[in-house]
Amino acid sequence: MNEPTQRQFVVPGEEIGTGIRCEGSVIKDNEKVISTVKGLMRRTNDSVSVIPLNGVYKPKEGDMVVGVVEHDFGGIYALDIHSPYRCILRPKREGNRGQGRDRRGGGNRYERAEPESYNLGDVVSAKISSVDEVYEAQLTGPRILEKGLIVSVKPARVPRIIGKKKSMIEVIRQYTGSRISVGQNGLIWIKEGDVALAREAIRMVEEQAYQSGLTDKMTNYLKEKKSNSLK
Incomplete structure (x- = not known):
């Protein structure tokens, strides 16, 4: 069973743990873990992380x-x-x-x-x-x-990852053979096929979201990757 998660709001410079595994918007000062942003701290028995409040997902009916x-x-x-x-x-x-x-x-x-x-x-x-x-x-x-990989992206990038009429996500599904479920909150579930390539493609779209012609670029990139894997 997964251990329960503790949550609280923190501010930059606030100490949020000592001698514990950490990730996301924090720094370590010797054994001290310190938040670098205003955000939501999430802590379990063996790890702590901070989600910045700037740009977080706000629930919307129908999402x-x-x-x-x-x-x-x-x-x-x-x-x-x-x-x-x-x-x-x-x-x-x-x-x-x-x-x-x-x-x-x-x-x-x-x-x-x-x-x-x-x-x-x-x-x-x-x-x-x-x-x-x-x-x-x-x-x-x-x-x-069931039993998939969860990838976290910026919620603002989700429409680009899905694409117009689902064009982008269908290209990624087609060339990776993966099953993918995209949440508007920025959590994406991937299972089967080339999971690593699917994750790589999603990260590329997230990072290059403002580029034009990105769907064609992704199609060509995945075609090449698939072709090389068959050699």
Whole structure:
């Protein structure tokens, strides 16, 4: 079972840990871990990280998000969506535990239909059905995404990664053979195929988002990579 996550807001220069593994927007001063930004600290028993508040994802009704089950409040679940704001999931008790359908119409390949309960650490894709005045979101239509890689990108880059009429993400899927679920919150789930290449392609799009003709450039790049791998 995954250990629970502690959260709190921190400011630049604030000490947030000692002698612990750290990542994201922090520095180490000897054994001290210090935040370099104003943001949300997330801490488990063996690690600590800080998510900057600038440019974070704010839940929006209708968005599809990918998150990790973080807390179980007696059958009501809170998901970590890599944002300061909470997403709440209330599963249907009469829900079917069978296999769900691949969202791309390819059959029951990577999503389980809505279960009656979840385990801490489960990766879930779901749609935001409502958002209140403090940006706490309610989720609907959840699906469990099993045993994949989670990649975090800047939420502002998600439309570019998906592309017009899903052109970019379909190119990446086609040439890597990977199954990919993109959350508007910037968490992307990848499974099967050439996962490393899919991650590399997503990072390239994130870094070169403002370039024109990027879909064609990515198509040519992935074609070349695939061709070289067959030699």
